[in-house]
Amino acid sequence: MKFLTPAFILVACFLDYVLGVVIPQQARRQPVLPTPQLITLPLKRVQNVPKDIHPQMLMQQYINHASKRLARMTGRQEPSEHQLRSELHKRLYILDGRPAPSLASPGSSFNAGNTRLGLAATQGHGKQPSKGSINNAAENGGLTSANPPTTNNSLGLAIEANDVAYIATIQVGTPAQDFKILMDSGSADFWIGSENCQSSTGGSCGNHTFLGPQSSSSFVSSNSPFQVTYGSGAVAGTLCQDQVSIAGLSLNNHTFGVASVESPQFSSSSVPFDGLMGLAQSTLSQQNVSTPVESLASNGLIPAAITSFKISRLSDQLNDGEVTFGGLDSSKFVANTLVTISNVNQQGFWEGAIDAVSINGADSGLTGRTAILDTGTTVMVIPPADAQQLMQGLGGTCDSQQCTLPCTSNSSLAFTFGGSSFAIDPSDLLILPVQPNNPTGDCVAGIQPQQIGAATQWLVGDVFLKNAYFSTDVGNNSISLAKLSAP
Ligand SMILES: *[C@@H]1O[C@H](CO)[C@@H](O)[C@H](O)[C@H]1NC(C)=O
Ligand SMILES: *[C@@H]1O[C@H](CO)[C@@H](O)[C@H](O)[C@H]1NC(C)=O
Ligand SMILES: *[C@@H]1O[C@H](CO)[C@@H](O)[C@H](O)[C@H]1NC(C)=O
Ligand SMILES: *[C@@H]1O[C@H](CO)[C@@H](O)[C@H](O)[C@H]1NC(C)=O
Ligand SMILES: *[C@@H]1O[C@H](CO)[C@@H](O)[C@H](O)[C@H]1NC(C)=O
Numbered sequence: 085m086k087f088l089t090p091a092f093i094l095v096a097c098f099l100d101y102v103l104g105v106v107i108p109q110q111a112r113r114q115p116v117l118p119t120p121q122l123i124t125l126p127l128k129r130v131q132n133v134p135k136d137i138h139p140q141m142l143m144q145q146y147i148n149h150a151s152k153r154l155a156r157m158t159g160r161q162e163p164s165e166h167q168l169r170s171e172l173h174k175r176l177y178i179l180d181g182r183p184a185p186s187l188a189s190p191g192s193s194f195n196a197g198n199t200r201l202g203l204a205a206t207q208g209h210g211k212q213p214s215k216g217s218i219n220n221a222a223e224n225g226g227l228t229s230a231n232p233p234t235t236n237n238s239l240g241l242a243i244e245a246n247d248v249a250y251i252a253t254i255q256v257g258t259p260a261q262d263f264k265i266l267m268d269s270g271s272a273d274f275w276i277g278s279e280n281c282q283s284s285t286g287g288s289c290g291n292h293t294f295l296g297p298q299s300s301s302s303f304v305s306s307n308s309p310f311q312v313t314y315g316s317g318a319v320a321g322t323l324c325q326d327q328v329s330i331a332g333l334s335l336n337n338h339t340f341g342v343a344s345v346e347s348p349q350f351s352s353s354s355v356p357f358d359g360l361m362g363l364a365q366s367t368l369s370q371q372n373v374s375t376p377v378e379s380l381a382s383n384g385l386i387p388a389a390i391t392s393f394k395i396s397r398l399s400d401q402l403n404d405g406e407v408t409f410g411g412l413d414s415s416k417f418v419a420n421t422l423v424t425i426s427n428v429n430q431q432g433f434w435e436g437a438i439d440a441v442s443i444n445g446a447d448s449g450l451t452g453r454t455a456i457l458d459t460g461t462t463v464m465v466i467p468p469a470d471a472q473q474l475m476q477g478l479g480g481t482c483d484s485q486q487c488t489l490p491c492t493s494n495s496s497l498a499f500t501f502g503g504s505s506f507a508i509d510p511s512d513l514l515i516l517p518v519q520p521n522n523p524t525g526d527c528v529a530g531i532q533p534q535q536i537g538a539a540t541q542w543l544v545g546d547v548f549l550k551n552a553y554f555s556t557d558v559g560n561n562s563i564s565l566a567k568l569s570a571p
């Protein structure tokens with residue numbers, strides 16, 4: 085379909101860190117599979133978050149990050165680092181009430197690497213979770229643990245910070261060690277930091293759990309290199325084989341990657357995960373190997389290469405996030421609302437046709453749109469004309485860079501997939517106040533304008549996925565969605 089230059093074909097995509105996608109000094113535009121020198125940004129997390137960062141900066145960083153991710157997903161040329169830095173500069177200077185300087189050379193006055201945003205920035209926001217939740221998240225390495233899963237072949241999904249990322253614990257090696265792994269439906273490579281891991285900015289890969297011959301007697305190295313570039317960072321290393329256990333299902337000698345170089349957004353001690361598991365289709369894999377769910381299925385450990393997600397919302401305080409392999413967890417959704425639609429993406433992403441979009445119950449008239457459903461993206465990134473139309477209907481506005489809604493908005497948005505309408509909780513459309521001290525003013529919206537993919541192609545992340553049960557099936561090349569059961 086719309087995927088053009090193989091040269092840009094995705095290197096895999098990743099997670100959008102609302103909390104801190106930053107463009108550091110060493111960042112630069114990234115042709116495909118360069119030498120293992122990484123790319124973009126740092127970011128993340130919650131500890132030691134400066135309290136004086138403006139939420140607008142956070143949002144611009146986020147938008148920049150999402151733009152790059154979408155560009156890679158759609159095979160188009162991503163915005164240059166220079167352009168992204170310019171956007172950050174502009175935003176910074178607008179905030180300061182000063183005109184933006186022209187940005188002749190990247191890396192001038194503004195060191196984006198120092199800007200981290202955290203939960204502090206969401207104070208006053210309607211979705212602000214209780215203090216207890218925040219403290220819990222902060223104390224546990226930025227993670228809020230999930231309850232035990234409610235069906236077989238499942239893992240709880242811990243929530244990073246304020247619905248930033250979703251992380252499960254698996255076991256690898258002999259003896260088996262626990263690894264915290266980010267679960268991403270928008271990429272297709274699985275890797276863990278290696279015992280000899282170095283940060284691309286120097287030094288070690290932080291306070292993580294690593295894998296290698298010293299810690300695992302069943303570890304078998306290979307000389308095959310791999311490299312994955314995400315919207316927010318990159319890793320490089322070699323393929324290996326080892327024992328991998330996922331929810332008690334054991335893969336013998338599974339082939340995956342150990343990263344010997346990680347960019348700071350993976351290597352930093354403040355990053356609350358040790359590796360990443362891509363759960364798109366292996367046609368996207370840079371490692372050219374089966375994904376874990378495909379291997380579980382081909383080894384007969386699960387009936388089909390199905391991955392199902394219950395993406396939880398921190399403010400609900402239910403901690404019921406879960407990923408299920410080989411089937412769906414029928415306790416998480418209303419059975420007669422389940423719809424299954426074709427995956428329309430040729431590359432291996434999960435992309436479904438949106439039949440209709442309704443705003444406050446009325447049809448918006450938008451047709452022919454598709455949604456790339458990505459657990460690794462936090463908000464929704466929509467071409468500006470569509471974003472504008474949606475925001476007008478919702479009572480908000482967009483400028484060229486950002487959409488906002490009144491923080492008091494109760495407007496509703498719903499997408500129809502497979503003939504069934506899925507409503508988004510109005511509060512999910514309110515990310516955080518534009519002015520931190522004015523929680524009833526304007527809020528940065530959960531829809532942001534970017535024309536990087538095809539004009540009809542929307543990148544739809546957790547803002548939507550928190551409102552539906554989401555399942556993918558490699559064998560049938562299909563996507564299923566269902567309404568969530570009442571807690
Ligand atoms: C889970 O697995 C156990 C043991 O195989 C089985 O007895 C039980 O019925 C399964 N539960 C569900 C919900 O499938
Ligand atoms: C490193 O991680 C361990 C376990 O996650 C934790 O107990 C320890 O305090 C951490 N150390 C530092 C220096 O962050
Ligand atoms: C895994 O690989 C090791 C080393 O190559 C080999 O000895 C072992 O038999 C393999 N195990 C399985 C189950 O294939
Ligand atoms: C990936 O694997 C397939 C089959 O195993 C092979 O035909 C193809 O050349 C491989 N591609 C790369 C880039 O290694
Ligand atoms: C396979 O996908 C199609 C849509 O592409 C759907 O209609 C069908 O129900 C799916 N089959 C299964 C077994 O899920």
Ligand SMILES: *[C@@H]1O[C@H](CO)[C@@H](O)[C@H](O)[C@H]1NC(C)=O
Nearest residue numbers: 444445492493494495496510
């Ligand atoms: C928001 O809208 C819903 C559905 O229309 C309604 O039930 C609810 O009472 C509204 N909440 C507020 C605060 O207006």
